[in-house]
Amino acid sequence: MRQTSLSGRAVLVLAALTAQSSLSRAEQPLALELPPIEVVATPIIAGNEVDDFAGVSSVVGEQQIRDLNAQDVQSALRRTPGVSISRYNPVGSFGGGEGGAVFVRGLGSSRPGGEVKTYIDGVPVMMGVFNHPLMDILPIDAARDIEVIKGAQPHRFGNTFSAINLSPKRMLSDGERLELQLAGGSYSTYVQTLEAGYRKGPFDAYMSQGYRRSDGARDRADGRLSDVYGRLGYALDSHWDLSLTALHSDNRASDPGEQGRPETREGDYATRLSLGILTLSHEHEQASGSLKLYWNEGEGDWTDQAPPSGNTLTDWEQYGLRFTETWRAWSGGELLFGLDLDRVSGKTRFEPTNAPSSTFNGPTFGLDSPYIAVNHRFGVGGGWELIPSAGLRYYSHNAFGDEWAPQAGLIAxxxxxxxxxxxxxxxxxxxxxxxxxxxxxxxxxxxxxxxLEAETLDHFEIGVRQQLGPRLHGELTAFYDDGDNRYVIDPPPPPPPRYANLGAFRIRGAELTLNAAPRDDLALFAGLTLLDTDPADLPYAPDTSVSLGANWQATPRIQLNLDAEYVSSMQVLSQARRFEAVNTEEVDGFFLLNGRLSYALPMLADGSEVFLALENLTDTDYAYRPDYPMPGTTAMLGVNLALR
Structure with missing residues (x-):
């Protein structure tokens, strides 16, 4: 019955939006071709995007990150439709599961391993040995925007079912930028960031540095994030660019344990990452593309675990390349092709309290993945165009079998x-x-x-994006994911245990978003996500979630930003890699309201301000894990000082 209800609701809303489209065209055929209206920034997300291969994504930009007072990737994406998060502490992620993670449309909860991969500038960044994201090694200070890739998109990212890509900052126009932020808040929370940029002629440079720490709302709920990022670029001529990107982060978070049970604490989790990317890119009228050579090494150290586990110390290294090229070789047509090469290796040292230490030295896994896709625009009259597309990605792994990943799309x-x-x-x-x-x-x-074989997912999606007037835009999408070959441990009987591809899942869902600008000084956002999963205990996949946002420029210098979220009850904790494992832990639904009030400083450059940010204004009792309560109402007071 839940499946019928979900499908019915999606079809009704889709029909309503399409009907509104027909009425608008019949009555006012030119009404929606007005010049753009300048309003305050869109709240929550910068926008949803559908590329010419029908790939769907949501983008959170630098302005939304500031308006949300986001101190990490989870808090930047916490209101994005289709996204759920987990965490223990205000600052820092404990491990890569329920202590700090991001989930997309019900995907991403498997541990170890994960169906959602994370990237910086299109190259993979993750825990190399245990094969899942670590959110703290994605520094928010370096982000120009964060893109959530929704569903499989072989023409963009391989070896994943969904993706989160952090695009790093750079100087796009001549000039200088210098910005300092200082802030402090509840539970001895401190934030300090510094950014500087320069561009003149063919040369550009950018750097950022950030430091955050907090004691947390409970004993042993402390955390620390620190990072430094830099980019150097040089235009070889009017078409070719060369750049070098470097990043380092060093972080730590503690496990506060279940409330009232300090014996359940699982120690500290520290992460470190060093990353380098060398990029050669070009932009011509008939072709564009890039070649990226990347390398990163990281550490994930889990210390002071409850006996007998002791310490688990992991190091990894990843390197490879990303090549992509787009040819516009004929009128209306586009040919995209590329190649991904990835190598990963690592080791883990186990230091139990009741046995001698031991070290795992893993092999090097290699994955080579060429891909190709094509689309073409057809004008069909009446101002309409059709864009059919098709693509194919091939996977060659040095330890597991080869795979093919087709795709097809149609846009009108x-x-x-x-x-x-x-x-x-x-x-x-x-x-x-x-x-x-x-x-x-x-x-x-x-x-x-x-x-073992690779896990697979067949992703289907249909949607409509409709301009309902010069100040109102609506979008609706319905999707279906059919996952198979999930790798799990098949326990005895009969012995011994073995790895096998026995898991399967289904996810049906719909997303509705509305953006409104009733006045030039007011922008509103609303998002609704509905999920129906089989099995029903998939973690961090709430049946219903609602996101609301408002940005109001009250005066030329005073701005108010509000964001709110309702999340229904949901199963939690990681989805174990064990056949027929059941997630029995559940948290209640909750409603959260946050606000940020800022005053622009007239004597300095744009972006200079003092601000007050309040989280959980309604003092809601909520948690992402049973007996791990999140803080009540908290406050942060800060200043941004900018010179440009």
């Missing part, structure tokens, strides 16, 4: 309406996690990991 659009439909296959390979578990954690697994 005019000046005020866009209809789209897409199918794409996602592929997600096991990582070094299956080797370390077999050799060091559950030795009876033996060599069974060698018989």
């Amino acid at each position: 659009r005019n000046a005020s309406t866009e209809l789209y439909a897409t199918y794409a296959r996602g592929v997600n390979y096991p990582g070094l996690d299956v080797v370390v578990f077999s050799q060091s954690i559950i030795p009876p697994l033996g060599e069974s990991w060698r018989d």
Whole structure:
């Protein structure tokens, strides 16, 4: 019955938006071709995007990050439709699961391993040995914007079912930028950031540095984030650019344990990352593309765990390349092709309290993945155009079998309406996690990991984007994900345990977003996400979530930003890699309201301000894990000083 109800609601809203489109075209055919109206920045997200291959994404920009007073990636994405988060502490993520993670449309809760991958400037950044994201190694200070890739999109990202890509900051026009932020708040929370940029002629440079720490609302709920980022660029001529990007982060978070039970604490989790990317890019009238060579190494150290676990100290290294090229070789046509090469290796040292230490030295896993996609625009009259597309990605792994990932899409659009439909296959390979578990954690697994295949996901999506007037825009999408071949441990009987591709899941859902600008000084946002999962206990996949946002420029110098969220009750904790594992832990639904009030400083450059940010204005009792209560109402007072 839940499936019928969800489908019915999606179809009704889709029909209503399409009907409104027809009325608007019939009665006022030119009404939506007015010049753009300058209003305050859109709250919550900068916008949803549908590319010419019918790939869907949501983008949170630098202005939204500031308006949300986001101190990390989770808080920047916490109101994005289709996204759920988890955390223990105000600052810092404890590990990569329920202690700090991001989930997209019900995907991403498997641990170890994960169906959602994270990227910086299009290159993979994650825990290399246990094969899942670590949010603290994605520094928010370096982000020009954060893109949430919704569903499989083989023409953009491989070896994942969904993706989060952080685009780093750079100087786009000649001039200088210098900005300092100082802030302090509840529970001895302190924030300090510094940014500087310069561009003149062919040369550009940018750097950022950030430091955050907090004691947290509970004993041992403390955390620290620190990072430094830099980019140097040089235009070789009017078409070719060369750039070098470097980043380093060093972070730590503690586990406060269940409320009233200090014996359940699981110690500290520290992460470190060093990243380098060398990029050669070009932009011509008929072609554009880039070649990126990347390298990163990181550490994930879990210390002072409850006996007998002790310490688990992990190091990893990743390197490879990203090549992509787009040819506009004929009128209306576009040919996209590229190649991803990835290598990952690592080691883990286990220091239990009741046995001698041991070290896992993993093999090097390699994945080569070429891809190609094509689209073409057809004018069909009446101001409409059709854009069919198709693509294919091939995977060659040095430890597991080869895979193919096809995709197809169709877009129909005019000046005020866009209809789209897409199918794409996602592929997600096991990582070094299956080797370390077999050799060091559950030795009876033996060599069974060698018989594993890649996980697959068939993603279907249809949607409509409709300009309902010069100040109102609506979007509705419905999607279906069919996941298969999930790799799990099949326990005895009969012995021994073994790895096998036995898991499967289904996710049906819909998203509705509305953006309104009733006045030049007021911008409003509303988002609704509905999910229906099978099995019903998929973690961090609430049946219903609602996001609301408002930005109001009260005077030329005073701005008020509000964001709110309702999340229904949901299953929580990580989805175990065990056959027929059931998630029984659940948290209640909750409503949260946050606000930020700022006053622009007239004597300095644009962006200079003093601000007061309040979280959980309604003092709601809520948690992302049972007996791990989040803070009540908290405050932060700060200043941004800018020179440009």
